[in-house]
Amino acid sequence: MTLLDTSVPVANSVAVSTPAISSHPTPIKRAFTVAVTSGKGGVGKTNLAVGLATLLAQSHNVVLVDADMGLANANVLCGVVPRQNLAHVVEGQCSLADILTHTAARFRFVPGASGIASMAALTQRQREDLLAQLETLQSTSDIVLFDTGAGIGREVLAFTQNVDHVLLVTTPEPTAMLDAYAVLKVLTRAKISGQISMVVNQAKSLHEAEMVHFNIISVAQQFLQTQVPLLGHVLLDPNVPLAVRQRTGFVRAYPRSPATASLRTVAQGVERLLAAARPEASPSFFHRLFSWWG
Numbered sequence: 001m002t003l004l005d006t007s008v009p010v011a012n013s014v015a016v017s018t019p020a021i022s023s024h025p026t027p028i029k030r031a032f033t034v035a036v037t038s039g040k041g042g043v044g045k046t047n048l049a050v051g052l053a054t055l056l057a058q059s060h061n062v063v064l065v066d067a068d069m070g071l072a073n074a075n076v077l078c079g080v081v082p083r084q085n086l087a088h089v090v091e092g093q094c095s096l097a098d099i100l101t102h103t104a105a106r107f108r109f110v111p112g113a114s115g116i117a118s119m120a121a122l123t124q125r126q127r128e129d130l131l132a133q134l135e136t137l138q139s140t141s142d143i144v145l146f147d148t149g150a151g152i153g154r155e156v157l158a159f160t161q162n163v164d165h166v167l168l169v170t171t172p173e174p175t176a177m178l179d180a181y182a183v184l185k186v187l188t189r190a191k192i193s194g195q196i197s198m199v200v201n202q203a204k205s206l207h208e209a210e211m212v213h214f215n216i217i218s219v220a221q222q223f224l225q226t227q228v229p230l231l232g233h234v235l236l237d238p239n240v241p242l243a244v245r246q247r248t249g250f251v252r253a254y255p256r257s258p259a260t261a262s263l264r265t266v267a268q269g270v271e272r273l274l275a276a277a278r279p280e281a282s283p284s285f286f287h288r289l290f291s292w293w294g
């Protein structure tokens with residue numbers, strides 16, 4: 001059973017032919033990669049990323065990566081106290097398997113991606129070793145979600161420019177909408193690998209979310225010639241900050257809350273994207289990330 005009432009493939013599989021060895025294509029499982037991002041900070045990315053991981057983990061093998069290099073705090077909502085993070089893996093102090101944590105919500109969690117910034121200093125051998133570990137992670141999961149920081153800094157762009165799909169989160173606040181447009185502008189002008197869709201968080205109604213979306217995309221259509229669909233909205237709900245105070249995600253704490261019900265529709269949208277994702281022989285996400293970072 002999936003969140004959708006249709007059958008969804010367990011994973012994207014990529015057929016890579018190895019003619020020198022065999023004429024049969026070798027299927028390589030490759031997770032669908034999704035970055036949750038925003039222009040303005042504090043719009044709800046981390047709450048939504050943890051909530052999506054919780055919902056999607058009910059029927060898929062999900063990994064959530066805390067890719068916020070400034071304020072890595074997703075672990076609080078995942079109920080995890082990490083002793084080491086990706087920076088320790090990059091420095092060779094431990095392996096990725098050592099920091100990968102199983103959460104009570106059935107998804108796996110990778111704490112803090114601040115190590116990515118020091119990847120440039122790695123030797124070729126260290127890079128290959130790290131890449132192999134990260135690619136194993138991608139090939140043993142269906143969906144990898146990245147909770148990024150806000151804005152258009154290089155660390156955020158490393159993720160948003162290389163994932164299969166970007167979920168651009170905004171709220172109805174005019175400043176959040178303006179900053180969402182700024183992100184759209186940067187991503188549209190850059191050669192990004194994936195597609196973008198919008199999620200309006202803290203909306204008072206579907207109508208308000210549609211108005212927010214309409215206002216942003218009408219400008220984007222005119223000046224950027226780009227179409228960004230609304231994947232869904234999440235209602236403004238006091239249960240969300242209540243769950244944060246309990247150091248947990250709102251989906252687990254309040255499964256019947258308005259915020260959870262509306263996020264379920266967003267999760268179904270992600271499942272549709274996963275189902276439509278075409279197998280491709282292009283390099284894996286982490287390969288793209290490493291090449292991009294230089």
Ligand SMILES: Nc1ncnc2c1ncn2[C@@H]1O[C@H](COP(=O)(O)OP(=O)(O)OP(=O)(O)O)[C@@H](O)[C@H]1O
Nearest residue numbers: 041042043044045046047150202235236237240241
């Ligand atoms: N749907 C919602 N209803 C009510 N409050 C919400 C909702 N979504 C998020 N919040 C509140 O907004 C605040 C910021 O949420 P969160 O930390 O997830 O944002 P963020 O975008 O990850 O922030 P940052 O940019 O600092 O990483 C939290 O206090 C949370 O309780």
Ligand SMILES: [Mg+2]
Nearest residue numbers: 045046068148
């Ligand atoms: Mg956050």
